[in-house]
Structures are given as structure tokens and as C-alpha cells.
Amino acid sequence: QVQLVESGGxxxxxxxxxxxxxxxxxxAFSSYGMGWFRQAPGKERSFVAAIxxxxxxxxxxxxxxxxxxxSRDNAKNTVYLQMNSLKPEDTAVYYCAANTRHxxxxxxxxxxYWGQGTQVTVxx
Numbered sequence: 619q620v621q622l623v624e625s626g627g628x629x630x631x632x633x634x635x636x637x638x639x640x641x642x643x644x645x646a647f648s649s650y651g652m653g654w655f656r657q658a659p660g661k662e663r664s665f666v667a668a669i670x671x672x673x674x675x676x677x678x679x680x681x682x683x684x685x686x687x688x689s690r691d692n693a694k695n696t697v698y699l700q701m702n703s704l705k706p707e708d709t710a711v712y713y714c715a716a717n718t719r720h721x722x723x724x725x726x727x728x729x730x731y732w733g734q735g736t737q738v739t740v741x742x
Contacts, residue, residue: 620643622642625638625736627738632706635704638698638714641694641696644695647716648695652668652690652716653669653717653723653726654668654712656708658711665724666682666699667699668717670723682701688700701738708740712738715732716732
């Protein structure tokens with residue numbers, strides 16, 4: 619079992635920034651691909667960003683490219699999502715997830731463990 623705990627969400631004005639963190643409970647974290655997903659009210663959960671186990675490759679949905687940055691610190695078992703130039707349409711519950719089977723990182727079905735989510739609200 620892997621426990622994931624997100625933090626860093628909150629209320630911010632459009633154009634502002636937030637940094638989400640996700641702490642994992644296992645040392646094997648360094649062998650997992652990690653991803654961030656979000657779910658807005660009335661919408662399905664969707665891919666935001668992902669990073670390979672060693673951090674060598676990152677992936678983003680087009681709508682956040684140039685504004686969001688995913689990173690990880692394997693020594694701290696933590697993955698981050700730096701969100702800049704936030705827009706009201708970024709409002710959602712953000713979830714981090716662990717991909718332990720080394721499958722495609724952009725597909726939510728390939729993730730085995732999920733955090734409880736953290737609310738991000740961007741006001742206009």
C-alpha cells in the first residue's frame with residue numbers, strides 16, 4: 619500500500635500562484651511514475667501533469683503548458699506541482715497518484731494509488 623497526502627491547495631486570485639505537494643509513504647516512491655489530475659464540479663477527472671520515476675521526463679495537458687511545472691524530490695518522497703498564472707478554469711480538486719506498473723502516465727486508469735485531493739479555487 620502507498621499512502622499519498624496532498625497539501626497546498628487554497629483560494630487564489632486569477633494570475634496568482636500555488637504550489638501543491640504530495641507526500642508518499644513508501645521509500646519505493648523513487649521507482650514510481652507520479653501524476654497530478656484534477657476534477658472540476660460536474661466534470662470527469664482529467665490529466666494535468668506527470669513525471670517519470672527519476673524525473674527525467676515530464677508531461678502536461680496543453681492547457682497548463684508554460685504555466686504549471688511538475689517536479690519531484692525522491693529523497694523526500696514528495697512530488698510537487700507549481701502552478702503559476704492561475705485561471706478560474708483551473709478551479710478543481712487536484713489529486714496526486716502513483717503509477718507503480720510503469721504504464722502510460724497520461725492515462726488515469728494506469729494509476730494504482732490516489733491521494734484524497736486538495737481543493738484549488740481561482741477567483742476572477
